[in-house]
Amino acid sequence: MPADSRRAEHVADTRDALLEAARALFAERGYTAVGTAEIVTRARVTRGALYHHFRDKADLFRAVMRTVAAELAGRLVEEQTARAEESTAGVWDQLRNGIQTYLGACLDGDFQRIVLVDGPAVLGHAAWDALVEEHGLGLLRDWLRQAVDEGQIDALPVDPLARLLAALIAEASLYIARSTDPATAREETGRTLDRVLLGLRPGVGE
Amino acid sequence: MPADSRRAEHVADTRDALLEAARALFAERGYTAVGTAEIVTRARVTRGALYHHFRDKADLFRAVMRTVAAELAGRLVEEQTARAEESTAGVWDQLRNGIQTYLGACLDGDFQRIVLVDGPAVLGHAAWDALVEEHGLGLLRDWLRQAVDEGQIDALPVDPLARLLAALIAEASLYIARSTDPATAREETGRTLDRVLLGLRPGVGE
DNA sequence: TTTCGGGCATACACGTTGTATGTTGGCTGA
DNA sequence: TCAGCCAACATACAACGTGTATGCCCGAAA
Known part of the structure; x- marks a missing residue:
């Protein structure tokens, strides 16, 4: 599992996209007012990706x-x-x-x-x-x-x-x-x- | 509607019971970790009473x-x-x-x-x-x-x-x-x- | 006594979270 | 090179929690 393969880049990219989307939404309207559906939509992924990279919503917030x-x-x-x-x-x-x-x-x-x-x-x-x-x-x-x-x-x-x-x-x-x-x-x-x-x-x- | 009737006392009592129960639970485990069902059970009333006295859960918290x-x-x-x-x-x-x-x-x-x-x-x-x-x-x-x-x-x-x-x-x-x-x-x-x-x-x- | 409304209980509709299951594409070893 | 395997997702589902609509009951006023 090379850490610099194109696939690895994609993995890091989806994770970064989730972080970026969550950050913007959390900062704008607060943690509880933002649902996971909205986050993944903005990140252009699905909730499956979210719960693959993070244990739960609070874990995403921690990151x-x-x-x-x-x-x-x-x-x-x-x-x-x-x-x-x-x-x-x-x-x-x-x-x-x-x-x-x-x-x-x-x-x-x-x-x-x-x-x-x-x-x-x-x-x-x-x-x-x-x-x-x-x-x-x-x-x-x-x-x-x-x-x-x-x-x-x-x-x-x-x-x-x-x-x-x-x-x-x-x-x-x-x-x-x-x-x-x-x-x-x-x-x-x-x-x-x-x-x-x-x-x-x-x-x-x- | 006399403010000191027995009925008025009951009204105030249920409201107080809700405040007391919510306070104990919110203080112990925090706002989001406590559901309204648990609050009304502790106060020995129903969720109907809660939403009659308070607009929503946040309003109860404010009180x-x-x-x-x-x-x-x-x-x-x-x-x-x-x-x-x-x-x-x-x-x-x-x-x-x-x-x-x-x-x-x-x-x-x-x-x-x-x-x-x-x-x-x-x-x-x-x-x-x-x-x-x-x-x-x-x-x-x-x-x-x-x-x-x-x-x-x-x-x-x-x-x-x-x-x-x-x-x-x-x-x-x-x-x-x-x-x-x-x-x-x-x-x-x-x-x-x-x-x-x-x-x-x-x-x-x- | 009848009616009328406040106080509350019940039932339901909706959204949201977390999980379980399915699918795909790339790596890997024989 | 190809069979298989696993990470990385997508999809479907179950559980839960909130808020609202509706109905009932009792006290009070006329």
Whole structure:
């Protein structure tokens, strides 16, 4: 079974078509409002193909969420490495800029609906946590740990701090996207987020 | 149609029974995993009664979430007024204690599953926001506005700040409840939350 | 007492999910 | 090269769950 045969390409193509169709529909109208019939129609296959590639509808959703989350993670490390080239900035500024980059990435519509809204309800917190852990949360925690180790922010338990900051960013992105005036919402939440981070620098709590 | 007749009592009783049964089941296994047949069996009525009192299953969920959220709001104002009796504390300490009280209230299992996990996915953000606004978020915003007005915390846009803090508290409660060691998780997140708030006091920026 | 409507039970129609079964086309070994 | 075999689908079916239409009953008002 050569992995690069034409047949293998077809297999990967149908799977990709399913993922793409499901992603577009899930992002547009939500998990429960989209039936499998609609998905396979858009992907120009049949339900048989769907249930051949995925155990059930939730399993398809998990795969979709994985790709969406991986996309975000990719954008993050991309910006991160790009910024590392001009690496005159210290850990503090790296973290500060990273948070804002994070916020920008979370503004993606697909990401919000699939990962932030439907994800927890569809997958349950265990599976959801596992996906978030490897796509983004781990990165944020690394930044924070480094910042704490170098004394750039106050000594706080890194694990809960990372979770809380991630939730902050997520909520900020939702607030912006749903605002009637996204421009000022972006400015205000960005500023507030930055101010929260600034407040974590050492020497504040007497 | 006297509102206090025996018949009216029966009507209210069946409605309450439906709310109670739905709440228990939704909290235990989530919205989609629970069918209406199971709900009415537990409430010892029929599906006819359910669809007489509520437009559809989502409408029943909305009513359940409203009661759960109202419960939390009730506990909050209760603690708040109790603390106001001994009101030597200033606005700052009131806010600080209020946040911790908030956190404690969010630890309720029913609240987490129904309001925080299923709520956004089932109701959509518009209906969800409306419910959260009147049960808790409004209160938090009032505290913050007062704290800002009196110069207890730095001048930040109150509206997004309230949203962000609410998300922070919600995530903290989920983190604690799902932790293998809730005691230390509670201590750590409580401390982190308090530290974030402390960082918002004036005189930290530049 | 009769009637009238709210409150609820029953029955049905519909869509949706998951599974079981059938079919096809390419790889593979003799 | 060809027989057979299996992955990759397509099709058909069974089970379930929701929402609605219909019917019944009882309390209240006239």
